Amino acid sequence: MGRKRPTIHDVATLAGVSKSTVARALSGTGPVAAEARERAIEAARALGYEPNHLAVSMRSGRSRLIGLVIPDIANPFWAEVAKGAQDRAVEEELSLLCFSSDWQTEQEERHLRALVRARVDGAILNPVADSVEALHAFGLPLVLIGSSAEKFPGLPSVGSNIPQSVRLGLDYLSRKGHEAPALILGPPSRIARLRFAEAVRQHLDYRGAARDLQVETADYTVEGGRAAMSRLLDNRRPGPLAVFAANDLMALGALMALRDRGLSCPEDASILGFDGIAAGAFSWPGLTTVEKPGRALGRLAVSMLAAAAEGRPHGGPVCLPGRLIERGSVANLLARDAPALLAGRG
Amino acid sequence: MGRKRPTIHDVATLAGVSKSTVARALSGTGPVAAEARERAIEAARALGYEPNHLAVSMRSGRSRLIGLVIPDIANPFWAEVAKGAQDRAVEEELSLLCFSSDWQTEQEERHLRALVRARVDGAILNPVADSVEALHAFGLPLVLIGSSAEKFPGLPSVGSNIPQSVRLGLDYLSRKGHEAPALILGPPSRIARLRFAEAVRQHLDYRGAARDLQVETADYTVEGGRAAMSRLLDNRRPGPLAVFAANDLMALGALMALRDRGLSCPEDASILGFDGIAAGAFSWPGLTTVEKPGRALGRLAVSMLAAAAEGRPHGGPVCLPGRLIERGSVANLLARDAPALLAGRG
DNA sequence: CTGAAAGCGCTAACAT
């Protein structure tokens, strides 16, 4: 298995022609006599020759490798993004170098440096660092993915439309009689948190709804959401409780916190998620959530990066809209038979 | 951003020494005068120099790239495997090239070829092809991952212990009074199906349980499981129904099929999954399942591959045991208050 | 201790 691979030179020798002829024959570049081409191709086949991309990349200056740096591949939302990116990458004949930043700046920097050394043609990044300069310093064509477009002006980006998605959720909550939901947000250091919180505040102010929202912080995991919900329940205010979580994993955790205390959803508290991961369809009750088009985002990011790398116009920031998925985790306070719920449990 | 990257030659010029001295200084290989080293390092820093791994790989014959080819990165089980592999890869200073085969031989072959061309040091593969020769033909150090060890003798592999895991599930079912569960298996072409079915047959024969099991085939997705369960329900035999699905996604789909018909679990039918994905904790009822240690599998595979690539002994096939997670999707037919269930709905 | 030079495998000029 481990014996040395044949080079183009070996193929040339076997075929009885020169290296360049083989190169031309195999790549279809430049004129080759029919017979010579045949012999070259046959020799390549016989030897099991596969071109060495390292060498090709070095000559051409393009590696056909691209990087993908996302927070956590085991998070279903990001796994969807990765799948979309992968699918598009094979279509573009690109290979994907995948890394997880785990939401840590040092990891991110480390991965980005690895990508530079690998001489990738570009990278798709959900940035945890918050300065454009830090990113520019790598001198790497970048397409940002996630909710960071505005924070990094000048860089191409694809993300879901956070303000629109948040508005979708808030309006839905409002239609069900919940005017000022409690929030479970991600870690303070992350831009995503800022963008989400901002969107909530703006829309609530606009609607004239209350401003002193209950806010809990968690780390985008199920356990985090569970703990945050537990704290919310400890400090519960009078009246019905609705919680808007900044991702589905935390929302699912919140559901578990309710279950932990023998409380049920949506009778005792309403929960609204954000992401649209598949698991939300299986929970009980099904998680009502705002779906972000993860797979499409991944595909688009690769397309843009490929375009940018080839100097084709790649377009500015792209923003895909969210979509509300109604399942059963939000109570309708305005329904005829709802008054019983209004008492809450505060 | 896109201006050309500095080479070691640029660093040498700036530092006023030769390329070789810079190389020695930066890599710590060979003797360098303290002053020269300092100047080299400083120049590299000033220029933002990052070594070109393409060139390094070409000289050294090792790319520090490894491939990962799994069926579907968006499947939570495989995402766990990928995460484990990623984590271990950064520890080993390796970069991971990720591909999804979508359970298709052509895709698999395509990806494997891409990996050969990229001159990866080796690859981790959940094989869909079923001949060792096909795999050997690539001349690539391989570590198999999943349930294929025996099918490919001589290749190192890490997998979960299918016979043991299946036995765990079957014994559990038996303890709850279900002797001959219906099966939802994956596509016929896949080895995983064979291994699973085999394990079931063997253990059931051993226990003397019935042999004419109801078997449905699906494609390892939620939708597939849902349809398969629906067919099972259409041809329902008299008596209580228990279903053992070959992965959790299909089990979750089966749960949905039940819900579709207004049936409930475990009252109307019991479901046992296989994988241990996180979503099973949120479903209603919670999915009882046999957990396979995906993350550990991924980590181990990378360790073995790294060892093999360096010529260190990598050990033979490794088999990690499964673990039963009891939640609520299997009825206990033997409990005192169970008789009502025995009537079934057939 | 340091520099010059060869060569990893490939392709694009250039020359035939």
Added chain:
DNA sequence: ATGTTAGCGCTTTCAG
């Protein structure tokens, strides 16, 4: 239509 050559950026002998 085909062969020869140079060189991508690096490391590693081999001299000095």
